[in-house]
Amino acid sequence: MTKRLINTGIGVILTAxxxxxxxxxxxxxxxxxxxxxxxxxxxxxxxPTFAGYERVIxxxxxxxxxxxxxxxxxxxxxxxxxxxxxxxxAQLRPRGRTVLNFVLLIAQMIPSIIMAMGFYLIFSxxxxxxxxxxxxxxxxxxxxxxxxxxxxxxxAGIPDELISAAKIDGAGAWRTFRSVVLPxxxxxxxxxxxxxxxxxxxxxxxxxxxxxGGDLQPITIGIYRYIGNNTQDWNAIMATAVVASIPAAxxxxxxxxxxxxxxxxxxxxx
Amino acid sequence: xxxxxxxxxxxxxGGVSSRRRQRLTSQLVAWAFIAPVVLYLVFFYAYPLVRNLxxxxxxxxxxxxxxxxxxxxxxxxxxxxxxxxxxxxxxxxTAVFTLGSIxxxxxxxxxxxxxxxxxxxxxxxxxALFLVPWLLPLLVSASIWSWMLNSxxxxxNAGIQALGGPQINWLTSPQWALVSVLIANIWxxxxxxxxxxxxxxxxxxxxVYEAASLDGANAWQTFWRITFxxxxxxxxxxxxxxxxxxxxxFDIIWIMTKGGPGDASTTLAIWSYRLGFGGGTPELSPxxxxxxxxxxIAFVFGLIYIRLQRRVxxx
Numbered sequence: 001m002t003k004r005l006i007n008t009g010i011g012v013i014l015t016a017x018x019x020x021x022x023x024x025x026x027x028x029x030x031x032x033x034x035x036x037x038x039x040x041x042x043x044x045x046x047x048p049t050f051a052g053y054e055r056v057i058x059x060x061x062x063x064x065x066x067x068x069x070x071x072x073x074x075x076x077x078x079x080x081x082x083x084x085x086x087x088x089x090a091q092l093r094p095r096g097r098t099v100l101n102f103v104l105l106i107a108q109m110i111p112s113i114i115m116a117m118g119f120y121l122i123f124s125x126x127x128x129x130x131x132x133x134x135x136x137x138x139x140x141x142x143x144x145x146x147x148x149x150x151x152x153x154x155x156a157g158i159p160d161e162l163i164s165a166a167k168i169d170g171a172g173a174w175r176t177f178r179s180v181v182l183p184x185x186x187x188x189x190x191x192x193x194x195x196x197x198x199x200x201x202x203x204x205x206x207x208x209x210x211x212x213g214g215d216l217q218p219i220t221i222g223i224y225r226y227i228g229n230n231t232q233d234w235n236a237i238m239a240t241a242v243v244a245s246i247p248a249a250x251x252x253x254x255x256x257x258x259x260x261x262x263x264x265x266x267x268x269x270x
Numbered sequence: 271x272x273x274x275x276x277x278x279x280x281x282x283x284g285g286v287s288s289r290r291r292q293r294l295t296s297q298l299v300a301w302a303f304i305a306p307v308v309l310y311l312v313f314f315y316a317y318p319l320v321r322n323l324x325x326x327x328x329x330x331x332x333x334x335x336x337x338x339x340x341x342x343x344x345x346x347x348x349x350x351x352x353x354x355x356x357x358x359x360x361x362x363x364t365a366v367f368t369l370g371s372i373x374x375x376x377x378x379x380x381x382x383x384x385x386x387x388x389x390x391x392x393x394x395x396x397x398a399l400f401l402v403p404w405l406l407p408l409l410v411s412a413s414i415w416s417w418m419l420n421s422x423x424x425x426x427n428a429g430i431q432a433l434g435g436p437q438i439n440w441l442t443s444p445q446w447a448l449v450s451v452l453i454a455n456i457w458x459x460x461x462x463x464x465x466x467x468x469x470x471x472x473x474x475x476x477x478v479y480e481a482a483s484l485d486g487a488n489a490w491q492t493f494w495r496i497t498f499x500x501x502x503x504x505x506x507x508x509x510x511x512x513x514x515x516x517x518x519x520f521d522i523i524w525i526m527t528k529g530g531p532g533d534a535s536t537t538l539a540i541w542s543y544r545l546g547f548g549g550g551t552p553e554l555s556p557x558x559x560x561x562x563x564x565x566x567i568a569f570v571f572g573l574i575y576i577r578l579q580r581r582v583x584x585x
Contacts, residue, residue: 040432227416
């Protein structure tokens with residue numbers, strides 16, 4: 001028993017070390033701007049200030065809203081594209097599925113900087129630079145292959161009896177997909193939706209290339225501008241960083257097991 | 271769709287053709303489900319890549335945006351990139367950054383996975399908390415580390431100086447810039463390694479450990495003789511995925527050092543971005559050439575990964 005408690009003690013210390021940068025972010029976000037340059041820095045927010053957060057609300061709300069809209073759009077697009085395809089790959093045995101699976105694996109490995117350059121050229125002809133639809137399309141490329149792979153892994157495990165029962169009841173492939181397969185796949189839908197939102201929310205490279213000059217910019221660009229414009233203002237930068245981390249925190253609290261499932265499923269199929 | 275009994279060909283002689291028709295119909299249905307993703311892959315993966323490839327063989331200037339024309343340049347961009355003074359540092363930094371990240375992420379991740387596998391009170395919660403750095407927007411993590419590593423006001427230097435060490439110019443000196451971005455990237459990658467290796471540990475049968483403890487193996491022997499060898503397939507996949515991901519890393523380095531000072535922390539991804547979007551006149555064609563070099567390296571490791579994964583999991 002004591003040995004197990006010692007392990008807990010070590011575990012708490014390790015976790016504290018690992019999460020120290022997060023504590024530091026919160027600490028700096030609450031520190032009075034004139035104390036930021038103190039040497040050594042304050043370990044605790046003595047006389048905390050919420051001025052940084054007030055700056056976030058006055059400066060960053062439009063950026064947060066853009067990020068939110070783009071994130072939701074990317075989730076909808078990703079699920080609409082990947083769930084039906086995964087159903088077919090998992091249950092309908094289409095010819096050429098091995099090739100498609102291979103292409104999807106490869107697609108995940110393309111560095112975003114290369115995609116960004118391609119999108120920049122294409123979107124400038126299509127008029128999608130600096131637009132929300134352009135951002136949604138670009139950000140969804142971070143998630144669609146992942147979505148298909150996760151859904152396929154999950155839908156392959158749906159018992160055949162359920163599918164054939166639907167068929168005997170006279171349901172076509174689309175009915176079966178909508179009324180049987182999708183409801184059962186709720187867990188994988190949550191996983192894909194959460195990760196897609198998070199990746200779209202966190203995107204910086206697409207935002208900084210195909211959305212350089214637009215009025216509608218996401219929160220990552222909001223922080224980047226703070227850093228670029230005014231390196232003195234770390235209290236406001238860190239307050240924005242705290243706010244930008246909220247979706248990740250929520251995700252972990254609400255959907256812890258989906259998160260671990262998502263990480264693992266991306267790499268090793270159980 | 272099934273053939274109705276009224277179908278004149280549904281007799282004894284028509285069985286084969288109706289079955290074939292049925293199979294064709296079900297193939298068509300299956301492909302109707304897949305078609306949107308295939309079109310998507312063509313327009314939003316293949317097409318950007320082709321445009322990027324085309325770009326790297328042309329001399330694309332600002333005027334090209336207006337006219338839509340760019341002169342064919344053949345291999346000139348690639349030759350220019352290979353002869354550029356930034357080429358050698360970029361390759362070297364990419365190698366050091368990637369290998370250094372993988373080595374430490376894997377070693378720390380494995381140690382933590384083995385530790386958390388002991389299952390003590392709170393182990394599940396603490397392990398979940400370890401995931402947080404991986405879920406944060408990279409830009410947020412990079413900003414935090416930028417401030418922590420700040421020369422005058424950073425907490426890291428404050429700690430070092432409290433222990434009697436010197437002030438280190440982490441982000442602004444050529445010998446420390448790459449180390450700084452490495453530290454941040456290792457921190458971000460540990461959770462991923464922890465989770466995958468932990469799931470690998472879960473798949474090792476408890477019987478093996480029981481047999482080892484009956485044979486009187488100590489913890490050290492158990493790790494090196496059982497855990498490590500049995501974990502080898504999962505380790506290989508973790509490392510290769512790590513390679514592919516780390517080659518892509520851009521945000522962290524760009525936010526923390528912009529690849530500087532000079533080329534001190536410039537990797538291929540950073541160099542490509544700097545040429546194309548880093549301010550000044552965009553040199554999109556050389557940027558595309560650098561990007562395509564990066565993609566070739568990523569694909570080599572990617573193909574090894576896919577081969578390994580097939581061998582581990584032949585479904």
